[in-house]
Amino acid sequence: MLDLDKFKLDERLEKDTFFVKDLKLSRLLIMNDSRYPWLILVPRVFFNKEPITELFELEDEQLLELQREVKIYSEFLKQEFQATKINVASLGNVVKQLHIHIVARYENDETWPAPVWGKGKASYYNDAELAEFSQKLQKN
Amino acid sequence: MLDLDKFKLDERLEKDTFFVKDLKLSRLLIMNDSRYPWLILVPRVFFNKEPITELFELEDEQLLELQREVKIYSEFLKQEFQATKINVASLGNVVKQLHIHIVARYENDETWPAPVWGKGKASYYNDAELAEFSQKLQKN
Numbered sequence: 001m002l003d004l005d006k007f008k009l010d011e012r013l014e015k016d017t018f019f020v021k022d023l024k025l026s027r028l029l030i031m032n033d034s035r036y037p038w039l040i041l042v043p044r045v046f047f048n049k050e051p052i053t054e055l056f057e058l059e060d061e062q063l064l065e066l067q068r069e070v071k072i073y074s075e076f077l078k079q080e081f082q083a084t085k086i087n088v089a090s091l092g093n094v095v096k097q098l099h100i101h102i103v104a105r106y107e108n109d110e111t112w113p114a115p116v117w118g119k120g121k122a123s124y125y126n127d128a129e130l131a132e133f134s135q136k137l138q139k140n
Numbered sequence: 141m142l143d144l145d146k147f148k149l150d151e152r153l154e155k156d157t158f159f160v161k162d163l164k165l166s167r168l169l170i171m172n173d174s175r176y177p178w179l180i181l182v183p184r185v186f187f188n189k190e191p192i193t194e195l196f197e198l199e200d201e202q203l204l205e206l207q208r209e210v211k212i213y214s215e216f217l218k219q220e221f222q223a224t225k226i227n228v229a230s231l232g233n234v235v236k237q238l239h240i241h242i243v244a245r246y247e248n249d250e251t252w253p254a255p256v257w258g259k260g261k262a263s264y265y266n267d268a269e270l271a272e273f274s275q276k277l278q279k280n
């Protein structure tokens with residue numbers, strides 16, 4: 001059930017990210033870590049008042065919509081930030097609420113070629129950087 | 141272009157995995173690491189004689205088919221191995237050929253809750269274990 005009224009973002013995600021906008025299915029967030037252009041999509045889907053946790057719990061149409069949204073923002077990161085590679089992942093071992101990471105990677109980034117999770121310390125955005133990133137996303 | 145004749149598996153994937161079967165879109169592989177039930181899907185899609193590298197390079201129908209395949213094998217791992225969480229990821233920082241990891245995770249597995257990549261040493265399957273895992277997959 002896609003229930004916009006009941007949607008509540010996980011507290012850890014709330015703390016680690018900035019709100020950009022609500023898409024048709026997902027909430028679009030910027031991860032507060034300027035080491036990598038890093039977006040998170042959170043499908044606003046609850047079941048029995050709990051957020052779903054696995055991709056396969058999405059109904060077919062929701063999954064299709066999620067893929068559209070992942071595609072739009074993967075291409076955006078690739079082009080806007082001239083990324084070497086886009087990493088897309090649904091992990092959720094720590095934060096249970098289903099969320100999809102879309103991370104722009106570079107051969108000279110801090111953790112390349114390893115995945116970004118749990119490596120080093122996040123570098124927070126300042127207001128100007130955040131406003132610039134967010135503005136670019138508003139157009140997409 | 142989905143070109144079955146031209147398909148060639150990346151050498152690193154060839155070395156690290158076992159062939160299970162070709163699905164409609166992807167080649168299904170078992171990662172040779174018995175610490176986690178771990179499958180890999182490799183869409184058999186080439187463009188200009190090179191394997192594609194990003195999810196967003198798939199045509200809409202191919203992406204839809206990939207999602208079907210990801211869903212089938214995620215649910216399979218969840219149910220068959222009573223996984224706590226399924227991790228799904230397309231990274232490709234090392235192996236360029238597009239491939240999707242589907243990994244069954246447990247709260248008591250070796251690297252929980254961190255992602256599995258680049259942690260510790262793979263534990264290889266013996267023939268009996270591999271045959272058993274592969275047989276279960278043949279039915280799905």
